[in-house]
Structures are given as structure tokens and as C-alpha cells.
Amino acid sequence: MKKNYCLGGFAAINTGTIENSYSLVKLSAKGNVSGGFVGKNSGNVTNSFSHIEKAKVSGGFYGIDTGSILHSYFFHSLSENSKALKNLSDTTIGQRLEEIKNTDDVGNLGFDMENVWEYGQEAKPIRFLNHNWIYDVSQSEKYAARKENSILIKTAEELRELANKINAGETGASDAYVVLDADIDLEGKEWIPIGKERPRAFTGLFDGQGHTVTNFVIRDKEVTNKGFFGFLKGEVYNLTVDCRIKANQMAGGIAANCDEGIIGCCAAIVDITGNQSDFGGLVGTNGGRIFQSYAAGKIHPFAFPWLLGLIPMLAIVGVLVAVNLPDGTGGNKYAPVPYDPDAIADPDAEDDQPRTDGNFASFQFEQKINIDLTSGLCAFNFKNPGESNHNIVVQLQFTDEQAKTIMGSTGRTEEEQAALEAAEDYDPEINRTTIAESGSIRPGYMLENLRLISQPNGATIPPGTYNAVVYLIFYDIETNNRAMLDSQLPVVIEVE
């Protein structure tokens, strides 16, 4: 028969007593008996609560209850009529956070707001009164017999030594009065639980004095009961632990198993991962007594799933690096002439490749060009063949002499024209006025129309038939270098 694994934000299984405690653990494990506070309860739970954000649990507070749960609730912000809320096994003890607005609202639920709890909107919705959240260990029955022989722990080494002694079966240590005298950072290293086997459970008195043992992990597959304590039959007070656990059977932040022990005023901030295990935020299973304690953090099935994102990311970077990096400046001496936006790929040149055996350029166009003055388009039907290895810029030109005869001027401003004419080598039969120009036309592209240029001085071409020159400028497709030899061919233009 398949086992139902239990998950609880605070405890996986409770057969003992839990009072005045809470869980803020986020649970995201499916297919188990899970409760925001306790997975399976056959003991007694009073005045406790859990807070759930999403209904990824069997019950907001408990998964299965065959014991007694009194004045205990789960707080949530789920919609009252939502399916998620209705699917929970314990909807009747759900309380919408938005409806808990002050101390009285919580007090009416049965919580002791004078000695144990205080209300706070951020506290979802209550927390322990900090000044009362400390247990006086001298009240413990174990204290009197052990107070003279306490073990003071101040360092990580001392704490590890204690755990080793207890796990080695040294009864003097396992039954001792241990006092934690400082916060202890275990530097992210593996922690072997104190009392990792039931016969060597901790039976003494442990006073954390409000200190925290932080930054430890429990991943060892050989360890099946994972927590700061593996098996606890003694008493632990005033201790906070902060750890990551990879669970494989039973796990809880303070203790995997609190057999007949007592946990008071303790806290566990945990990140527990694993499948097919029983685990709770503070304890795995509780058969003893727990009071004024809480658990926070998360319990989820996989560790760092987002780390998987590194793999495709590394692959992308690797491929991009492998496919040669550009040098940032484009590597070319010259700026590229922008491609003509009107040029389109020539379907006949689809399979052609630029030639690599030296400079090669050819072209095709109409020898008689019709110019539509309304649209400013010169019907040209120019093609740069696919096997060309030059981009081509096309200009339609008059000599300055022609321009003056046809348009009345060269189109230049008076200042420009005067400066040009002042030069010794100015010859109106050689100097040209450009009347239409394309952008750069790539090999395998065609341009149906050239566009007339607006002349700086506003000169226009009147309707008629004229001789003109098509001037072709070639740019290397790789280097943008202009070929030293341009081509020019006579054409007839018909302006309408």
C-alpha cells in the first residue's frame, strides 16, 4: 500500500500537544497529506495558526485530524467563494486576513492577547509578544539536577563537539544542561543532528538563551532524521535555527522527532526540499509538548529549480561566443551607405552568391527613363545581380550646363554655385548636378524607381525629353570601400 507522506508547515505529524504556536511556512508540495500547520494530527492543538498564500495544501491548518484542534485557524486572503478555498478540508476554520483588523478581532478567536500575542497587520495577523517570548529554564524539572554541571557553548567548534559526543553515545553530554551563550554561524557546512539515532537521543536540557544557530545544511543521505536534533527526548527552549534541509525520511528544523520532549519559545526558519518524506517546519513528528514556537520559510519538492536556467543561458552565451564576436566598431574603415528602403529582393537572384574571385559588378536598367513629376518617381527597373560583390548607389545626373539650360540653374544655392565657379578647375560641361539618387542597393536586389531629389534652390525639371547620365557608384560589400572607377552611361529621360 502506498504511504501517504505528511507535510505540515509546523509539524508533519502530531500525537502530542502543541499550543500557542504558528507557521508562516510556504508549502508547495502536492500529492501528500498536507496542512498549513500540521499534516496529520491525532494529538491536541490549541491557540495556534497558520498563514497560507496559495491553496497548495490539503488543509489550510490540518491535512487529517483525528485528535483535538481548538481555537486554531488558518489565515488567508483567498476569495470567499473561490474553488481553491472550498477544496480545502478545513474551510470552517479559515479566517480572511482582511477581516482581522485589530486586537479584539483576534482576541475573539480565543488567542491570549495579554500575555502571549500581539496584533500587527504585517504579522499576518499576530506574533508573540517579544518581551514575553522567552522561557525561564529554571522552571524546568530538569534544571535543578543539572544546573551545577552545565555545558556552555560559545563557538561552532564547541557545538559540533557536543553533537559528536552525544552521537557517540556519551551519556554525560546527551543528558546535560547545555547553554548556548552566543549566536553561532556554522558557515554553510553540513550538520550532523544532535541525537541522530533514537537510542542516542538528547535527553537533557538545552537553553538557547534567545540565540540563533544559523547557516547550516543537512543533506547527508545517510542521515534519515534531519533537524538540529534528530531525536529529542529532553527539553529545548529559547533557540532559533536557520537552515536548509534535503529531506529523505523525517525532517524538521528544530527536531526531526520530538518523541516525548518539550520545545518551548523556539523558532525554525527553514528551506526544506524533498519528496516522499514526512517533514514539518519546526518538527517532523511531535509526541511531546511544544509551546510558543513558530516556523517560517518554505517546504518545496525541488532544490533551486531556477538554477536549471543557467544551462540554456550558458549554452546561448557559448554559441554566441563561438560564432565569432564582432569588434564593436563594425571593423570597417568606412561608414556604410544606408540601404535603399525601396529596394526589394530579386526573386530570380535568390540562389546567387556574391563572387569571391575578385571584383565583380554588373547591372541592368531601362535605357529610357520615364519621370513622373507628380510622384517624383523615375521608372528605372534597376537590378544588382546576386553574384555581384558590390553594393551600388545610382544617381541620375545632368551636366551643370544641361541643368542650367533645362532647369534654369544647377539646383545649388547661390553661395555654393559661386564657390564652385571660383575654383580654377570648374568646368560646367564636366561638373554634374544630381537630379535623382538611390540608397545602397545590395547584390540580388532590385529597385523599380529612383526618387527625384529636391534641389536646394527649388529648381525643377520641366516636362520634356532630355539626355542625362546614369552614374553608378560601387561599394565593396565587406569593407564599404568605394571602387575607384565609377560607371556612367547615357540615357534618355522623359519627364511628364
Place this chain on the structure above:
Amino acid sequence: MRTQATKLETGKKQKIIIFSVFLLLVIAAILLLVVKVMPKSYTPPKFDETAVLGEPIPDAHFAYDEISVENGFSFFVAGNIYQQEDGSVYLYLTNPEGSDYILQGEILDESGEVLYSTGAIKSGSYVEKLKPLKEIENKAMKVEMRIYAFEKDTWYSRGTISLNNTLQPW
């Protein structure tokens, strides 16, 4: 007084490191993609800070003369180039007054490695002397002088002239 912490501290540093690496990889991937997908940007050469206005009067042994391309551009340059003791070379590359173009010169060895380079030279100015870009052996060597001509404003090519020459030792 104790406080009731709820945020996990264990592994925070490792998480920050891993997240930073992840973030760097994402940024690197985005940058590489942008560089690959976007058109390559063009950076024109900087103007030569050693360029001097006017026209030089080199000694006759430099064989300084004009080179002109029909329907193209013209420039003046030393025909004989000598390596100096510090490796530099007198080139006297001149962009004549009234030129419509910007020029730049380079001297390359036979493997195509650039030994000397000018910055961009405006019309009406010249660059007299070039410092070597690498250590150059003091011996006669075949070189190629390349003169690049740029359209003003757009930095489009107006053509490149290549001249074979010999760099003389000092």
C-alpha cells in the same frame, strides 16, 4: 530582546553569488544578441591631433609630390620614407586646401599589419611624422601605403589608394 525573524539567512551568500553569475550571463547573452542582431555600428576615425594647418616644405630627398585620381581625390605624400632612430617616419601626408574629402593614411607591412597610422586629416592640413604602433626592425622592408578618402559629414568611402613602397632604415 528576541525578534521573530522570518527570512532565511542560510546560503544567502551562495545565493547572491549564483544569482549574480546568472545575472551576468543574462546580461552577456542580451549584449551578444544585441550586437549580433543589430546592424554593426560604425565609429569614424578620430581627427589627428598632430595635424598642422597649411602645406609642408619637406627636403627634396623625401620626394614629396601630389598623387591625383581622376574624378576622385588628390593628396600629397612623401615618396621616400625613412625610419628614424625612434622608429617614427616622416610621411608629410597632406590633404590639400579645397579638398572635399577627409583623408587618413596607413603604412602596412607585407603581412597586412598596420605599422603606422594617421588620424583623420581635414582639408588644408597635413601630418608630418608618424609614430610606430609596434616595434619595427631597423631594416629596409616592403610596405604598402594606404590612403583612405572619406566623404565629409557621412564618412562614406570616396575610395582607397594603395601605393607600394620601401621603408628605409635610419
